[in-house]
């Protein structure tokens with residue numbers, strides 16, 4: 001591989017780094033050491049994690065040839081990577097099993113997490129339950145309202161859900177509160193960040209844990225088609241499902257496309273299109289593109305998909321955008337809602353609203369491609385959590 | 394010699410410790426911030442920390458979070474704060490330090506920002522989410538312009554970090570009195586003796602203690618260990634309470650005076 005990011009200090013070119021209060025610096029150092037140790041520990045940590053991923057989380061997830069959808073779009077051949085079929089219904093479990101297992105190795109006695117859509121919260125609560133650690137999850141009031149099902153699931157799993165009522169009451173504020181908790185309980189507590197965001201080593205570590213998606217996809221498509229796909233598509237909130245899919249393909253001749261939340265449209269301030277409309281800044285511990293005003297205050301965002309409702313993005317995505325290796329586009333709320341219904345009806349798969357953004361872009365992309373082209377879409381999660389909210393639209 | 398350095402020298406000579414109150418610039422508004430600074434000086438403050446409000450203050454507890462929100466509603470920006478510093482400099486020589494988060498400074502442009510700070514008559518900067526590792530550019534500019542860049546240490550800092558911060562910090566070294574966010578009175582005082590004696594073994598730079606100091610007795614205790622005592626949330630809480638009242642200056646002033654006394658006579 002010629003792609004060696006991040007560097008030792010956690011930078012992806014000009015992005016990334018560790019912009020945190022001093023209290024957190026030793027904890028990041030401890031985490032990085034423990035993670036690098038675990039990564040090398042093939043017979044211990046890695047074997048244990050593999051077992052959990054297989055027998056507990058149900059990996060590998062299928063790569064499904066969507067025949068009716070392909071037929072309907074009259075263009076490229078479409079495969080769906082079925083992360084919705086992983087235990088708890090989204091890709092988030094790949095990361096949380098890895099991190100909570102690491103927490104047990106580090107001797108931490110308490111788990112905290114933030115959540116937007118609730119999928120990361122559920123996945124963290126699940127991993128904490130199976131590995132026997134107490135868990136508290138910070139969640140914005142607005143997200144508690146629109147993802148009630150996941151709130152109930154977390155509670156049933158034994159986690160405590162702590163409501164956050166500042167700012168726009170969504171993911172950004174939940175991360176603020178989780179970080180404050182971490183600073184306060186730094187000795188005992190492990191903070192499970194849910195995406196490829198935050199200070200080093202989180203963006204690297206979460207990417208590595210999620211890369212299982214891309215590794216499986218590569219094997220699966222080679223077995224089925226004897227060639228690599230022309231395109232990979234995934235939605236981008238913080239950027240973990242997309243980077244997990246893309247990472248093993250970064251040095252292949254494959255077009256990589258990330259889809260951000262267009263909300264009510266890019267001509268309005270109500271969207272979550274960080275890479276499309278943002279400028280470089282520092283939030284939640286790393287330098288990356290950000291939605292901010294001219295004074296460097298962070299803007300509030302909007303997306304119908306809570307998991308995409310975030311003014312930042314992982315630093316590696318900022319690097320990949322700037323280098324041109326990955327292309328990023330946006331899809332509005334209404335196009336995502338239409339894709340949500342369309343996929344349900346044409347394939348019998350109800351996607352998460354986040355994933356529906358990638359499906360909506362597929363509808364734009366696939367018809368213009370040759371029939372021997374292959375497109376793989378990461379179906380990052382299932383949509384049960386969104387039914388109540390969608391039925392109101 | 395910088396104003397901060399000179400002040401610490403003078404206090405040392407007199408056998409006194411510095412009392413450094415923190416208030417958020419623009420809470421309740423910039424005019425009152427100006428009056429509060431002058432009042433605090435009159436009541437015995439040796440330097441003032443002016444908080445720069447940020448939308449996502451992850452190192453701050455509820456009191457300073459709310460204060461930042463009030464200031465942001467007032468439309469406070471770095472430019473306006475620099476203007477305030479310039480105006481204050483015409484009336485007082487008290488050392489003025491800005492404390493905030495990195496993004497507004499980064500967005501402003503570090504070189505331009507530091508240049509304007511020193512033109513306005515500012516003395517130091519504390520950036521809560523900027524450890525020395527990420528501060529190379531800002532440090533270069535600060536050194537060039539004679540602005541102190543103050544870094545922090547905490548009870549969990551390793552030997553290596555104590556070395557790094559002691560070497561990088563100028564003006565003074567800020568010891569956070571517990572692992573946590575600002576204004577957590579429940580945390581009480583953790584034992585800082587060990588941290589402080591380690592720092593003293595490495596440098597003769599002054600040491601300040603802050604976070605959670607809310608009373609004359611806790612101020613006195615901190616003063617017995619360090620060279621400066623920093624009080625934020627406890628003062629900001631009173632600004633919140635008396636923000637609309639004509640007694641704002643006298644209420645905050647009286648409280649500050651108590652803390653200043655406790656700090657000076659240890």
Ligand SMILES: Cc1ncc(COP(=O)(O)O)c(C=O)c1O
Nearest residue numbers: 119195237238239240241307381
């Ligand atoms: C199903 C699903 N997809 C995507 C996302 C977005 O996160 P990321 O960009 O990290 O994959 C979320 C986040 O909550 C999610 O729940």
